Each structure stands twice: as structure tokens, then as C-alpha cells.
Amino acid sequence: MAARPATSVARKIFLIATEESGDRLGANLMKVLRQRLGDAVRFDGVGGQQMAREGLISRFPIEQLSIMGLAAVVKQLPKLLRLIRQTAEAVTESAPDILVIIDSPDFTHRVARRVRARDPSIPIIDYVSPSVWAWRPGRARAMVSYVDHVLALLPFEPEAYRRLRGPPCSYVGHPLAEQxxxxxxxxxxxxxxxxxxxxxxxxxxxxxxxxxxxxxxxxxxxxxxxxxxxxxxxxxxxxxxxxxxxxxxxxxxxxxxxxxxxxxxxxxxxxxxxxxxxxxxxxxxxxxxxxxxxxxxxxxxxxxxxxxxxxxxxxxxxxxxxxxxxxxxxxxxxxxxxxxxxxxxxxxxxxxxxxxxxxxxxxxxxxxxMATGNQSPSARAADIVLATMRKARRPV
The missing domain is CATH 3.40.50.2000 (Glycogen Phosphorylase B;)
Structure with missing residues (x-):
């Protein structure tokens, strides 16, 4: 793969959220990132109406992923696999400064693994931990290969990741704390x-x-x-x-x-x-x-x-x-x-x-x-996104 440019006019952040709850998290994160970076940020990715209000033009309508039950998933599997492949290709072609996947691990983690295989230089943040502490704990260790940092909504999750030998995990707070x-x-x-x-x-x-x-x-x-x-x-x-x-x-x-x-x-x-x-x-x-x-x-x-x-x-x-x-x-x-x-x-x-x-x-x-100090969950999440970008590329 050709080397990516060392400099760019604005930071490009690719976000993927495929459910309404993730769309809310993504929109709040985008708002804080724009406050921090001003005009020096561009957003790309997949999201719903709230992220659209913050300026995101979604690569496809997230309603296409509103599938419930094993039988429905099996029936729609070719479509799901196609969207996973197309989204991963969109990320690597966009060459963002960072990829933020938000919840929906059955979709977003498959995209993240493909992105990491195609371009390991793109840092990846997972916003909302999958329930590794409840079932399939081996996922935490597997995530080390394709996730750089996990942003946890629940206060007990960082310790679970340490115990399960997963990637770095920080408690940023639950969005309910802001409500x-x-x-x-x-x-x-x-x-x-x-x-x-x-x-x-x-x-x-x-x-x-x-x-x-x-x-x-x-x-x-x-x-x-x-x-x-x-x-x-x-x-x-x-x-x-x-x-x-x-x-x-x-x-x-x-x-x-x-x-x-x-x-x-x-x-x-x-x-x-x-x-x-x-x-x-x-x-x-x-x-x-x-x-x-x-x-x-x-x-x-x-x-x-x-x-x-x-x-x-x-x-x-x-x-x-x-x-x-x-x-x-x-x-x-x-x-x-x-x-x-x-x-x-x-x-x-x-x-x-x-x-x-x-x-x-x-x-x-x-x-x-559930306390997070004086910062909102969205602000704490934005801090880690910016710090990860800074570490991976050039100073913000």
C-alpha cells in the first residue's frame, strides 16, 4: 500500500455507529471534537440522524442493519457481509487520522479487523465495550490485535480488560450521567x-x-x-x-x-x-x-x-x-x-x-x-481520541 501523506489540512475522523444509541454517542463526540479542533476536522463514516445533524453524510442508512434474531441474521447474511466489506474499504480509501467504532460489535469489529489488516497505521478506538465480562471473554484478548483503546461506559469494565488481558481500557462515563x-x-x-x-x-x-x-x-x-x-x-x-x-x-x-x-x-x-x-x-x-x-x-x-x-x-x-x-x-x-x-x-x-x-x-x-469528575463522558472520550491521534501521527 502506498504511504499516506505526512501532512494534511484537517484531521479526518471516520466514525461508525449503526444503532440509535451509538448515533447519540457519536453525535456528542463529534460536537466536542469540533469544539476542540474547530475547522481543522472533517468527519466521514456511518451514522444516523443525530450524527447527520453534526455534519456526517452516512455511507449508507443505518436502518439497513435493523435486524433481530438469528433467523433474520442468517437470511440477511450476504447483505451484512457486503456492507462490512464496503465499509472497511471506505475507511482505508478515506485514509483517516483515526477510526472510531461505536457499539454494534457484530458489525463494527468485523470492519475494524479488515481495516487493521489493510492499513495497520490507522489507529482504532472502540467506543462502548462489548460485554466481554458477561460472555465470550476471549474477545478481549483478541481485540488487542485490532483495537488501540476501549472507551468504557461502565465503571467495572477497565478492570475486566486488565484481568482478561485486553487492550487499554478507560472509563469515560455513561451518557446517562449527562441526563x-x-x-x-x-x-x-x-x-x-x-x-x-x-x-x-x-x-x-x-x-x-x-x-x-x-x-x-x-x-x-x-x-x-x-x-x-x-x-x-x-x-x-x-x-x-x-x-x-x-x-x-x-x-x-x-x-x-x-x-x-x-x-x-x-x-x-x-x-x-x-x-x-x-x-x-x-x-x-x-x-x-x-x-x-x-x-x-x-x-x-x-x-x-x-x-x-x-x-x-x-x-x-x-x-x-x-x-x-x-x-x-x-x-x-x-x-x-x-x-x-x-x-x-x-x-x-x-x-x-x-x-x-x-x-x-x-x-x-x-x-x-458512576462519577467521572468534572468532565462529561463525551469530553473524556474526545480527550482519548485526540491523544490517540497525537500518538499515532503528528501533534494536534
Missing amino acids: LGSLRPDTAEQKRREAAPPVLLVLPGSRRGEIRHHMAVFGETLARLADEGVAFELLLPTMPHLQQAVTDAAKAWKVAPRIVLGEPERRAAFRIARAALAKSGTVTLELAISAVPMVTAYRVGAAEAWIMLKMIRVNSVILANLVLGENVIPEFIQHDCTAEKLLPALRDVLTDSPMRQRQLAAFAGIDGI
């Missing part, structure tokens, strides 16, 4: 949180497959709770593109939820909620930061469940439990995800039970656990 004001109640909202009937959130997931797996069992659990004479106001936050699927599934529920649309309304619901029934995922960390006690559940298809149960290496799949370092939140996974098992736990978190008090006591320490 505390939108998750915590003011005085009036706290009064509603404590008033009767209590507000109960139900959060079945943010993907169609998750809606399909969780809505029926959640509806049955809520019906049994109402049959016991427990009063509650039911809110179901979702996004506009899932509204119809959620509405159709909720028609079978004995207790009709009030469906809340959009992110601002969703956060407002968190601020008045007394408890939640939630699908496992990042939402559990949002609820913990909001001080909303919860019961969590997770169901997937049979093939995915077999793989998950064989490979999981942690004693909890609940993100909030892992961050807190103790299993204070009950979890009902796969065959345990039944109305019979969910019901007593949900009753407990709605009342002033020892389970509820234990969760609230643990949640009170979460700010200290």
Missing part, C-alpha cells in the same frame, strides 16, 4: 410519586421482537395484580415507530395502559413512577438513577436462549445490578419469566417492602459509583 436532571423528580413530581394510586411503569422493550416476547406475560402479570385489589396507574412509554405494535398487543390486556410517546414524555413518566416492570437492558440503569424500584424480565427465542444460557458468565444479566455490585433487583429470565413468578415481586416493589427499601438504599450510591 440526571431529566430523570429525577422535582418537588411536585416527587409528591405524585408518593401519592395514590401509585404510577407503575411497564417497559417491554425498544425492539419489535422484544415487544412480541414480553407484552403477553406482562399483561397477564398486571391483570393478576389488579385482581388482588392492588390499585395502580399504568403507564407504558414507547417510541412512535413502535406505537402500533404496542397498542395492538395491549388490546388483550385486562388493565389498559396509558401509552406515552417520545423521549421527553418517557422521562417525565420516570420522574413520577413508584415502581416498574421492565425488560432487562440499559433501561434498568435509567430506572436505578431515577430511584425507581423494579422487577426485571427477559425472554428471547429458543435458539437465542440456548446460546445465552450456555455462554453467560456473570451472576446477573441486569445492568444496574452489575454497576451496583450487588443483586438487589430481581430478574426473571426465559423460563422464569412467568406471571406466577413476576407477580409477588411486583407486589413487593409497589409496597413498602424490604425488597423495595433495599433497592432504594443501593440506588442512593449510584452517583458515586
